[in-house]
Amino acid sequence: MRIGLITEGGYPFASGEARLWCDRLVRGLDRHEFDIYALSRSRSQDEEGWVRLPEQVTQVRTAPLWTPVEQTPEPGRRARRRFAELYAELAAALCAPEAPLSSEESGTGQADRFSNALYGLAELARAEGSLARALLSERAVRALERACRAPGAPRAVQLARVPDLLAVAAHIERVLRPLSLDWYGDTGLGSADLCHATGGGSVALPGLLARHLSGVPLLVTEYGVQLRAHYLGAGDASQSPPAVRALLAAFHGRLAAEVYARAALITPGNSHARRWQERCGADRAKLRLVYPGMDASRFGEEPEDAACADEQTLVWVGRVDPAKDLVGLLHAFAAVRRERPGTRLRVIGAPAEGEEAAAYLAQCRVLAAQLFPDEAAGRHEVGVNPVSFEEIGSPAVPDLAAAYLAGSVVVLSSVVEGFPISLVESMFCGRATVSTDVGAVVEVIGGTGLVVPPRNPRALAGACLSLLGDAARRERLGAAARARALELFTVDQNVEAFRGIYLEIVSHCPVRRDDVDEDGEPLPFAVPAEAHLPGRWTTGTGGRTSGRWLTGHTGRPSWADREGRESRENGEGASRLGAGAGAGAGAAYGGAGVAGGETTQRQVGPVGSVHGSGVEMGASERHGTGAGVSSVAGDSMEWRLSGSTSSVSPSSSVDPSHSVGPSSAAGAPDSADSADSLGSAGAPSPASPSASTSPSASTGPSAATGPSASTGPSGPSGPDELSCPAGEFAVPVAVGEAGR
Incomplete structure (x- = not known):
């Protein structure tokens, strides 16, 4: 299927979330x-370029999102009037009073106002262009x-x-x-089978x-959760006034609900x-629920023995x-140092990004220097602080695996956490962990x-001391942690989960608008399976490109088409006729069933072979001449031609050389080439040189002039009468090896 993957500030850029x-x-x-479909957040992200993309990215x-608003025509x-109405509706939905939890109707009404305004602005952007200005x-x-x-x-x-x-x-x-982007046409997201957004809001x-x-x-x-991130980012009252926080919280809440x-x-x-x-x-x-997938191969197939690490x-x-x-x-x-003086703490992290992170790191360095003065083993040695601040990529810590294997216990002290990635990575390394109860840690x-509870240094110190003094417990917890991580947090389980979710969504989505007829009914074979494989019925180029039906092909089997079904129903009588004639006449007549609408020929044989049998054939059956056999019973045959009926009895005086159509020995010419071809109305075609208006004229090219055939009990012969010599009759057979 075709997936439209929507990202912001991340893939396919080389940096980002x-x-x-x-x-x-x-x-x-x-x-x-x-x-x-990627939205970039900064100029540096655009300049860094993309990661290497696989072949399945088309x-x-x-x-x-960081560029200034372009100067577009007003x-x-x-x-402008339509925009003012829609934006006023949007603002009214944001400033509406909060409905109580028990009042669902009020909340639904405000959500409808917000969605109507949002989609109205989107349609206005498609009609007028960018809405940035x-x-x-001032109207907004x-x-x-x-x-x-x-x-x-x-x-x-x-x-x-x-x-x-x-x-x-x-x-x-x-x-x-994004309302003003050109991503929503037939060559963009509108042609995708599924849109996958990598975030909310x-x-x-x-x-x-x-x-x-x-x-x-x-x-x-x-x-x-995007709404949670907005709440956390707007929590500092010094960053924005209360009115701004209230309006933006209402806007993001309405958008998340939509x-x-x-x-x-x-x-x-x-x-x-x-x-x-x-809750939102x-x-x-x-x-x-789909857990993130992480690459476990970076941390080695077998974890390093915990006893090999520095236990302190x-x-x-x-x-x-x-x-x-x-x-x-x-x-x-x-507190740990007071109980175990030889313990060390290694703080290993990525380089600080931003002024706030750099200031916080400097504050932590100052606090460590105050709490733990440099210690020296002797009078003439340089003192060393038990707390070290290091960066990943340095000679002492070349990669993540080396960072987690640098100690015997990994500590997580966060007060706010979503999904703790560092905790999962330490589990892949088989390390025992001490962490605070925040986010998805438990x-x-x-x-x-x-x-342990967050913001509780005493509880955190007690948990660390219990693991530092029990090597066997650390080993058991580390082995169990690695087994759990390999079961739940690998790339394979993540990919397989999304594979099933994609199929679940597409299996429940309605029929696309291109796969319905003029009445809105779905076409069951609009895109058959053969269209996806190259072959003589398609013009596909192979690979992942879907094939296309050859020019003139309907794209579905004839029996799935309405006309094909009607022809099949009308052709059932001809099939029964061919089967009956073949069974009665035997191999001498070459009888075969005729499908509705197929070209047929007539073959001559003695009546005695089917004497006393009756075979019905519908008037809608088409033969090479447009004539249809109504019945063959007893010693007479009745022909239906252009609505008139005549009969020929064995006692009729007919020249033996007269025949109906060419003889079987003369081959099987197409009906269009036969001299006895009839017009569209069923009467002899005046353009045919061999057609005769004489009652005694035969319809075959080998007919000789002879005495006039006397009529049977049905009355005198007319121009619609078809003469047939006694002892001969016409049997329709299909063009093919059996007919020939």
Whole structure:
């Protein structure tokens, strides 16, 4: 199938979030085609370029979110009026009072207002082009101001000032910038079988529009809930005023609820994220838990024996950030040092990014110097601090595996955590762990490590001391941790889970609009299986490219077509006739069944072979001359020709040389080449040189002029009468080896 993979700030760029697991997913599902739609967050990310893409990636489209708004022509008056109405509806949904949990109707009404405004803006963007200038215009700011001043609005938004409204309008413009992209046509997301968004909120917005405009099902994967990240980022009151936080929280909450409501399935990365999604409005029936997949081969097939590591060393590995609570870890280590003076702590992390991370790292270094003065073994030796700060890639720590194997116990002291990747990596290395009870830590550990409350240095120190003094326990916990990680957190289980989810979604999606007839009914064989294989019936080029039917082919079997079914039903009588004639006449007559609509020929044989038998044939059967045999019974034959009926009896005086059609010995010419061909009405064609209007004229090219044939009991012969000599009759047979 064809997957539209939507990312923001990650894959296929060389840096960013969700880069590794997206690359592993695309490479693991090599039988699917992937179109990548990436939103970049910074100039440096665009300049760094992409990672090497596999063959199954057919196209990549990128769009920057960091560039300034382009100067585009102002839309017309009608478009401006329509935009003002839609944006006012959007602002009113954001400033509506919070409905109580028991009032579902009010919450549903506000969600409908938000979704109607969102999709209305999307359709306006398709018709008029970019909406970036309009989203930052004075009309947008005034619409926000009117909504904030409306009766019943929350008190926090009523205090919004003009700078606050400008900040909110700028943030909304950045989030809604995908509305103006050209990704939703038949060559973009509209042609995909499935849209897979690698996050919720703004990342899933292109998938929402593809579902709304083209009916493409949407899959949302969240390893970190976007709404939760927004709440955590807006928690510092010094960063933004209360009115801005309230408006943006309402906007992201409405957007998350819309994404969860429209998604076909949602795949959280852990139970902690799943609880957040349910609280934000996700339907529990749509949730499928899929753990992140990690490459276990980087940490070796067999873990290093814990006894080989320094038993008196604690290791912390991760990204330096205030949420990791390194300050609390240092205070806990001070308590450990009082019990075991020879213990060391190695803080190993990636280089600090940003001013905040650099300042926090400097603060931790100062605190370590104050808590643990340099110690020297002798009077003439240089003192060494028991706490060391190192970076991955240095000579002492060349890679991640070396970092986790540097000590006997791995410590995680975070106060905020989503999915603890560093904890899983330490489990792959077979190390015992001590961690705080935050995020999905308990779910990941599963009883293979010690867990303590966050912000509790005394409890953290006690757990570390219990493992440092018991080598056998460390070994048991490390082996169990590695077995659990190999079972739940590998790339293979992640890829197989998404393979099944893709098939589940596509199997429940409705029939695409190209596969229905003019009445809207699905065509059962619009794209048959043979169309995907190269061969004489297709013009495929092989490989993953689907074949196409040859010119003139309907693309489905004739029996699946309406006309084919009618022809088959009308041809049942001819099949019965051919079978009966073949059984009665034997090999001398070469009788065979005739399918409806096929070209037939007539063969002459003695009547005595079928004397006393009756064979019915429908009037709608077509033969080479357009005539149909009605019955052969007793010693007479009755022919139906152009609605008139005549009969010929054996007692009729007919020249023996007269025959109906060419004899069997003369071969089997096509009916169009026979001299006895009839016109479309069933009468002898006037253009045929051998056609005679004389009642005694025969219809075969070998007919000789003879006495006039006397008529039977049915009355005098007319121009529609077909003469047949006594002892001969016509049997329709199929063109083929049997007829010849």
